[in-house]
Every structure is written in C-alpha cells, then in structure tokens.
Amino acid sequence: MSGGTGEVLVAFTGYGDVRSGAELMALRAAQGLAARSRRVTALVDAAHPDTVAGLRAAGVPLVTDADQLLRDHPDFSPSVVHAFDLAHPGAPAQAVWLARHYGAQLALTPSSAPQVWTDPSLAAAICRAADVVFALTATEVAALRDLGVPDAHIRRLPSASDLTGPGDADGFRRRHGVHGRFVLFVGRRTASKGYRTLLEAMAAVWRRLPDTRFVFVGPDIDPDAPAHFTAHADPRLHDLGTVDEQTKNDAIAACELLCLPSVADVFPLVFVEAWASGRPVVSGAFAGAHEVVRHGVDGLIVPPGPAALAAGLIALLGDDVRRSRLGAAGRQRAEHSFGWRRVLDVYEANYRASPDRAEPTARPR
Numbered sequence: 001m002s003g004g005t006g007e008v009l010v011a012f013t014g015y016g017d018v019r020s021g022a023e024l025m026a027l028r029a030a031q032g033l034a035a036r037s038r039r040v041t042a043l044v045d046a047a048h049p050d051t052v053a054g055l056r057a058a059g060v061p062l063v064t065d066a067d068q069l070l071r072d073h074p075d076f077s078p079s080v081v082h083a084f085d086l087a088h089p090g091a092p093a094q095a096v097w098l099a100r101h102y103g104a105q106l107a108l109t110p111s112s113a114p115q116v117w118t119d120p121s122l123a124a125a126i127c128r129a130a131d132v133v134f135a136l137t138a139t140e141v142a143a144l145r146d147l148g149v150p151d152a153h154i155r156r157l158p159s160a161s162d163l164t165g166p167g168d169a170d171g172f173r174r175r176h177g178v179h180g181r182f183v184l185f186v187g188r189r190t191a192s193k194g195y196r197t198l199l200e201a202m203a204a205v206w207r208r209l210p211d212t213r214f215v216f217v218g219p220d221i222d223p224d225a226p227a228h229f230t231a232h233a234d235p236r237l238h239d240l241g242t243v244d245e246q247t248k249n250d251a252i253a254a255c256e257l258l259c260l261p262s263v264a265d266v267f268p269l270v271f272v273e274a275w276a277s278g279r280p281v282v283s284g285a286f287a288g289a290h291e292v293v294r295h296g297v298d299g300l301i302v303p304p305g306p307a308a309l310a311a312g313l314i315a316l317l318g319d320d321v322r323r324s325r326l327g328a329a330g331r332q333r334a335e336h337s338f339g340w341r342r343v344l345d346v347y348e349a350n351y352r353a354s355p356d357r358a359e360p361t362a363r364p365r
Helices: 021-035 049-057 066-072 091-103 120-129 138-146 169-178 195-208 225-231 245-254 269-276 304-319 319-335 342-350
Strands: 007-013 039-045 080-082 105-111 130-133 155-157 181-187 211-217 237-241 257-260 283-284 299-304
Touching: 007 021, 007 091, 007 225, 021 039, 021 049, 021 080, 021 105, 021 169, 021 269, 021 342, 039 066, 039 091, 039 195, 066 091, 080 091, 091 105, 105 120, 130 138, 130 342, 138 155, 155 342, 169 245, 181 195, 181 245, 195 211, 195 225, 195 304, 211 245, 245 269, 257 269, 257 304, 269 283, 283 304, 299 304, 304 319
Parallel strands: 007 039, 007 080, 080 105, 105 130, 130 155, 181 211, 181 257, 211 237, 257 283, 283 299
Antiparallel strands: none
C-alpha cells in the first residue's frame, strides 16, 4: 500500500523535558502523514511538551500504552505501525506486538546508534522483527545487516532540517552578550555527544585565538555535567542550557561554526540545520561520520581527543574564506538533498499492506 488514506500508528519513547532529534523525526512523520490525509495515532510515553502540542495541533490522538490504544480507539486498525528510536525501546517493543495484533506492516526508523541503545538485545530483536527498516547511512545499513536484518527489508532515508525560519543573529548576540566569533555546541550533555571534549579543547583554542567564545545549548543529561562546566568556567564560555527552538535557530545563524564532537551518532539533525544556515560543522569521528559530513567540503571530521579538536577549530576559525566556502557547500547540499517532504515520500513509497499474522501469546512489558 502507498499513498491514500491508510491508517498509521507512530510509536516512540520520548525523553520528557528533553527532546531528541529522534523524537522530532517521529513528530514530523506523524504531522506529515496526517497532512497527507492519513489517519494517524501516536503511541508515546514521556513525550516532550512541544511534541504533545505538535501532535494535538495536527489532530493526532495520543496514547501512552497498548492497552489505552485498544480500549480508547477500538475502531482504529492501522495497516502500518511505524516505530522510532531504539535508544529507549519501550514503545517500539509494544509496536511489535501491535503490528502483529492488527496484521499490519511493522516499519522501523532506529534513529540512534547501537552504542547508545539501553537494551541492545531487545533493540536488535525489534530490528529483525520489522518488515522495513529505514537507515540514514550506509554505515547504519551495515550495522543492521550485522544484526541479522535482511537486505530486502532495509531502505535508505534522507535527512531533514527543522529550521522554522531565518535566525536572528544580531538579536541573539545582543540578548546573550556574545561578542565576536563563537563556536556553537547544540546537543544533549551526554559523554557520547562530546561536550566534555569541547570543554577540554577550549584552553588550546584560546592560546591561539583568545577572543573566541564558546556557546553551549542543550540539556544536562549526565549527572556530573554541571561540574564539568564549573571546572571550565570562563567569561568566554556561555552555557545557555535548554532553549526554545527559535533561540536555537538564532544561535545557529549567529555562530561561525557548529561543533558536535560526537563519538556515537547516526545523522545529527542539527548538522542539516547548520548547513541550511550556511554554517560549516566540526564533527567527531563516529562510525559513519564520513557519510554525513563531507570532510573538507561542508565541514571537518576530527579524531578523538581535545588536542585534535582544538587543532581543527583553530584551522577553521582562522580561515574566513575556507569557512565561508564550506558553509556555502553545506547550504547547497541542504537545499538539494534534504527535507521532510523527501523523508515522507520514502516512507510512503515503502508502506504496504501486510498479511495477517498470528497474535502472540503475551504483550511486551
């Protein structure tokens, strides 16, 4: 089945007061499918308040578990159950049972790298249970094959930017007292995202470029994250914590470059947002990074460690022409290769009716 008015259940586990790129992907899928005249219901626990508001605005009913879905929506019979994000596989695990219960196709967008899956064996089982799995990079395709997912079940997926409009660069600098050039980090403060490495690299950058500012946007996830910022306190360090989407967009528009030295990722959406704003990125060398960032074309990929990161930042901050060229290449790529319409087109092209399956004897807990 493709196109039409088919019913779709979108299932994912949220992060509460923190919204990840994976949760945003699930939200945009639900909103986009609803806008394409599909009847969509969302199965999600711990959803971010903005996600809840976005689902409601799109007319997408929200349930928190399989029992509520079956009780409150007895006439809902999806032909597709689409699960997102295996970092916390609670809702995706329920999606497996629901797909079999409804005789529906099980679609999966893993969204996160296996290194951050909290239950790797369960996540791998969900991958193998899916009828179609959407992968963002060839590296992710290879990882899925290693887990036992057949090639015939894997489809490549483009990425997308979530910028809501042009950023107010001057307003951002004025409101937050950020003067001169600055490096921007946008992400959750987890060790895998590399915020500690960037903090440790600042001193080396300041020895060569003492006026450089560093702006960090994103919530504390690691319990000791505040202590790391305290240990590196400096007037040139601006820790903004969690901000709204417009402030994030303004920060991207104002920065010289975006730095996310992640060691475990798939395809950070914030990279696409930086490119859409004409900003180059400096990335960590996570598995698949060279597919995401074209090294020397729209950004840099640096080896692990603060010394290598500082060297990459110094090289790019000190060369306005090169930085502008990389940003322009990123903007062109974002305009021509990425977008939610393209993502939805791939989803719908691979949705189909599935044969009925026997109902399992027990539901996932």
